[in-house]
Amino acid sequence: MKKLIFHLFMSMFLIVIGSACESSSELESKIVKENKKIEKEDTNEAKPEKLIVWEEKGKANGLKPAIEAFEKKYGIKVEYEEIEMANEMYEQLRRNGPIGKAPDVVTFSHEKVGQIVEEGLIQELKVNEDVLNTFIESSIRAEMYQGKVFGLPKSAVSSVLIYNKKLMANVPETMDDLYKKAKELRKGNVYGFYADWNDLYDAYGIMAGMGGYVFKEKDGNLDPSNIGLNNKSAVKGAKYIQKWYKADVMPKGDEAGIEKLFIEGKLASFMSKGSTLSDRKNTGVAPLPVLPNGQPMKTFMDIKGWHVTAFTKYPYWSTKLVEFLTKDKYAMLRYEKTGEIPPVKSIMNNEAINENERAQALSIQLQYAEPVPNIREMNEVWKPMKSAMKEIASGKSKPKRTLDEAVKRIKKEY
Numbered sequence: 001m002k003k004l005i006f007h008l009f010m011s012m013f014l015i016v017i018g019s020a021c022e023s024s025s026e027l028e029s030k031i032v033k034e035n036k037k038i039e040k041e042d043t044n045e046a047k048p049e050k051l052i053v054w055e056e057k058g059k060a061n062g063l064k065p066a067i068e069a070f071e072k073k074y075g076i077k078v079e080y081e082e083i084e085m086a087n088e089m090y091e092q093l094r095r096n097g098p099i100g101k102a103p104d105v106v107t108f109s110h111e112k113v114g115q116i117v118e119e120g121l122i123q124e125l126k127v128n129e130d131v132l133n134t135f136i137e138s139s140i141r142a143e144m145y146q147g148k149v150f151g152l153p154k155s156a157v158s159s160v161l162i163y164n165k166k167l168m169a170n171v172p173e174t175m176d177d178l179y180k181k182a183k184e185l186r187k188g189n190v191y192g193f194y195a196d197w198n199d200l201y202d203a204y205g206i207m208a209g210m211g212g213y214v215f216k217e218k219d220g221n222l223d224p225s226n227i228g229l230n231n232k233s234a235v236k237g238a239k240y241i242q243k244w245y246k247a248d249v250m251p252k253g254d255e256a257g258i259e260k261l262f263i264e265g266k267l268a269s270f271m272s273k274g275s276t277l278s279d280r281k282n283t284g285v286a287p288l289p290v291l292p293n294g295q296p297m298k299t300f301m302d303i304k305g306w307h308v309t310a311f312t313k314y315p316y317w318s319t320k321l322v323e324f325l326t327k328d329k330y331a332m333l334r335y336e337k338t339g340e341i342p343p344v345k346s347i348m349n350n351e352a353i354n355e356n357e358r359a360q361a362l363s364i365q366l367q368y369a370e371p372v373p374n375i376r377e378m379n380e381v382w383k384p385m386k387s388a389m390k391e392i393a394s395g396k397s398k399p400k401r402t403l404d405e406a407v408k409r410i411k412k413e414y
Contacts, residue, residue, distance in 0.1 A: 044316075045315070045316040045317065046314075047074070047075070047076060047317065048076055048104075049076070049077060050076060051077075051078050051105065051312075051317060051318060051321055052078075052079050052080070052103040052104050052105070053067075053080040053081070053104070053105045053106075054081055054082075054083050054089055054092075054093075054105070054106045055082055055083070055107055056082070056083070056084075056085040056089075056107055056304070057082045057083060057084050057085065058082065059082070060080055060082050061337050061338070062333070062334035062335075062337040062338040063080055063325070063334070065330055065334075066324055066325045066327070066330035066333070067080065069330070070321060070324045074317075074320070076317060076321075078321065081103070085107060085108065085109070086109075089106060089108070090108070090112065090116070090121075093106060093116075093121050093309065094121065097309065097310070098311075102311035102312070103309060104309060104312040104314060104317075104318040105306055105307065105309070105312075105318050105321055105325075106122070106306075106307050107154065107305065107306055107307070108122075108151070108304070108305065108307055109304055110142035110143055110151070110153075110302070110303040110304070110305055110371060110372070111302070111378070112374070113142075113143060113144075113150050113151065113305075114145050114374045114375040114376055116307075117145050117146075118376070121309065121310055122151070122309055123308055123309070123310045123312075123315060124149065124150060125143075125149050125150055125151055125152065125307070125308055125319060126319065127149065127152070127319065127323060131152070131323055132149065133345075134326075134328065134344055135153055135343050135344055136156075136343045136348065136367070138343075138366075138370065138371055139153040139156055139301070139343035140153070141371055142301065142303040142305075142371035142372075143303065143305050144220075145375070146221055147220045147221060151305035151307040151322075152306050152322050152323065152325075152326045153303045153304070153342065154304050154306055154325065154331070154334070154340075154342060155303070155338075155340035155342055155343075156301055156304075156341055156342070156362075156366055156369075157273050157302050157340070157341070157362065158273060158301045158302070158365050159202065159205060159272060159288065159297075159299045159300070159365070160271075160273070160286065160287060160288065160358075160361045161269055161270075161271060161285070161286045161287065161288050161289070161361070162262070162269065162270055162271075162272050162275055162277060162278050162284070162285055163269035163283070163286065164262065164265065164269065164284075165282045165283065165284050166265070166282050167185065167192075167265065167268035167269075168181065168192070168284075171284065171286040172289050173289055173290060174290045174292070175206075175240075175288075175290065175291055175292065176292055177289065178192070178193055178269070178289050179193075179243075179244065179247075179249070181268070182249040182250070182268075183247065183249055185268055186248070186249050189251075189261075190266045190267075190268075191249065191267050191268065192249060192267075192269065193249065193250060193267075193268065193270065194250050194251055194261075194271070195270065195271035196271070197244070197245075197389060198389050198393050199386055199389060200381070200385040200389060202271055202299075203237075203238075203241060204298070204370075205271075205288065205297035206238075206240060207229065207233070207234045207238065207241075208297075208299075208370060209291045209295045209296060209297045209298045209368075210233045210236045210240070210291065210293060210295070211228075211231070211232075211234070211237075212228050212229055212231055212233050212237055213231075214227065214228065214229060214373050214378070214381060215228075215373050215375070215377070215378075216228060222373050222375050224414065227407050227410060227411070229381075229385065229407055230400070230403035230404050230406070235400045235403060238389075238392050238399035238403060239399050240292070241389075241393065242393065242395060242399060245393045245394070251267065258270060259275065259277055263277070271288065273299075278358045279358075284357060285357050285358040286357075287361050287364040287365040296365075296368040297365075297368065298368050298370050299365060299368070299369045300371075300372045301366060301371050301372070302371075302372060306322040306325055306326065307322075308322060326342070326344070328344055328347060331344050335347065335352075335353075335359075341359055341362055341363060341366075343366060348363040348366070377410075377414055380410050380413035380414060384407075384409040384410050384413075388403055
């Protein structure tokens with residue numbers, strides 16, 4: 001009886017072990033099959049002979065390494081054309097897309113995303129979460145519209161402080177310190193600092209840092225009915241701006257005039273998002289000083305991104321190309337050739353970035369910057385706010401009343 005029980009137990013044990021081995025083998029086989037199935041589903045789209053890319057004028061040299069590697073890996077030819085990005089590219093896509101003469105991939109400023117999505121010119125970009133996580137979060141937000149991603153960032157820019165190392169040996173840590181320094185240096189036609197706070201683009205860094213905002217975010221979308229450019233914090237920021245103008249510590253003039261003052265050694269520092277003067281001898285670049293409330297200036301951020309057009313016959317391979325163009329390796333090579341910083345997490349901590357004063361300053365400032373809202377209602381914000389900030393800078397109006405009137409005008413234009 002004991003022998004019978006023992007043999008029965010051993011038989012059951014061997015069956016279980018065998019089943020387990022079989023299950024393990026079957027599971028492994030199933031995983032392989034599933035992976036092949038996914039791969040097959042992903043590549044179900046016919047492979048094109050070529051893809052066409054429209055790149056910003058003067059920037060194609062930064063594309064070549066990625067394109068060559070993509071062609072070698074996938075056997076797909078990639079042709080590119082340089083087109084003026086701000087207006088010409090948009091007009092050509094609108095005109096040529098419907099008649100079958102559109103490219104597969106285009107580049108646009110993120111500010112146009114809402115408009116070109118609504119016009120049906122680009123399509124949602126379906127990429128994995130791990131791809132999105134390689135970028136700084138704010139840059140992905142810039143490429144989103146109505147909760148969906150429509151592009152991957154290729155470069156980012158925001159305002160920084162450019163300064164003359166002879167006139168300002170050390171960068172003030174706070175805006176109040178900079179204000180004191182500007183007052184010390186103010187003699188004749190010599191000034192310590194300049195910012196175009198007559199315009200919302202520059203003024204926003206102060207107002208947002210104090211707690212203002214353009215549109216409140218609601219459920220992942222921007223709510224144009226909720227404007228924070230006249231809330232208590234924004235008004236506080238406007239009053240702080242007015243203080244600088246009343247003290248007469250900033251020069252007047254257009255961009256060319258301001259840069260001329262700086263070159264002549266009559267301006268110690270200025271706020272800028274793209275001045276070429278940062279490469280001059282004895283010129284330094286730094287993140288903007290901290291506000292009186294201890295918060296950084298939340299400057300506007302501009303993102304240029306890669307987008308898949310709504311007219312491509314190859315959305316899968318076009319998306320694959322966009323992913324390829326923004327990979328760490330090729331984004332870094334593009335930076336080396338164009339000087340434009342990609343908002344990629346690994347690159348922003350790269351040794352080459354840290355060794356470049358301009359790049360390092362920008363990478364720090366980008367951590368605090370906010371994307372310019374990409375919904376169409378933003379078009380109605382600029383003009384009323386420019387008029388309001390000019391009035392505030394002149395000292396002839398009270399910030400609260402002026403900002404209230406501006407917000408009323410903005411909402412009236414919707």
